[in-house]
Amino acid sequence: MDICYFNGCNRQVSARELCSGHYQQWSAGKRLVPLRRSKSHARRCGFPDCERDHYGNGYCQFHYRQDYEGRMLTPAPTRRVRPIQPDQRYGDTGLRLCSRCNVFLSIDSFGINRATPDGRHYACRECQTLLRFNINRLQYETMWRKQGGKCKICGNVCPAHGDRLAVDHDHACCQEDRSCGRCIRGLLCMPCNTAIGMLKDDPFQILRAAEYLLESKTIPAGKVRRKMKAPLVMKLLRDASGA
Secondary structure (H helix, E strand, O other): OEEOOOOOOOOEOOEOOEOHHHHHHHHOOOOOOOOOOOOOOOOEOOOOOOOOEOOEOOEOHHHHHHHHOOOOOOOOOOOEOOOOOOOOOEOOOOOEEOOOOOOEEOHHHEEEOOOOOOOEEEEEHHHHHHHHHOOOHHHHHHHHHHOOOEOOOOOOEOOOOOOOOEEEEOOOOOOOOOOOOOOEEEEEOHHHHHHHHHOOOOHHHHHHHHHHHHHOOOOOHHHOOOOOOOHHHHHHHHHHHHO
16 A cells, blocks of 8 residues: 655555645645644554554554454554655756657746646647647757748748747648648748638639739839739739639
8 A cells, every 4th residue: 555755644645646635735736744633633543553543443444444344453564655766857957858859958848737746748838839730849940940940931030939930731631720740831920821821721812812912013103103014923823723
């Protein structure tokens, strides 16, 4: 039987190698402190040399069950204290290993998650964000360097951290904002990513919009309005309509 690993607590383990009282303290984000003993726990078992807390009829839970079942009372087995194994996710410098990109990062790079033993996500914040695209932080940075940190459409430079380039994927393969990882087309700035999304990723509509903008482009010199022809766009439109 395992007991709570909090120093001086001999209660039975409830969850995450803690008793129910210390587990409630941990899950609430509080510092672990010794539990106050209730009246029922102020007594000890009446069996000779038994150091367990009182449960009922003058005995601990182990001897109470023996007495209830009419068996001969025997010494309770020694409780096994499980040694705390060192966390392999932490390096010698105190950095934490990301489960997605396998890189040691500072603890601040991981989001809060009270369901884990140390209260942090197993994956870093960036990998958590990219998880829906089935890529990790290193794969994103490889694409970012390949594009020179620029949007693949407008060519504007975006920083590697901060205002990140959005991951664009083929919505004909994967709907909404998730990707299988194989249909990723590139990295786009937010305006370009929003623009092609509003045009439903339809090349014909995008070419019509380009024709409209080029033909109605105004040159402010002398306040003379001139229309710019777009023969290449018109040729592409004819080819697209005839396809």
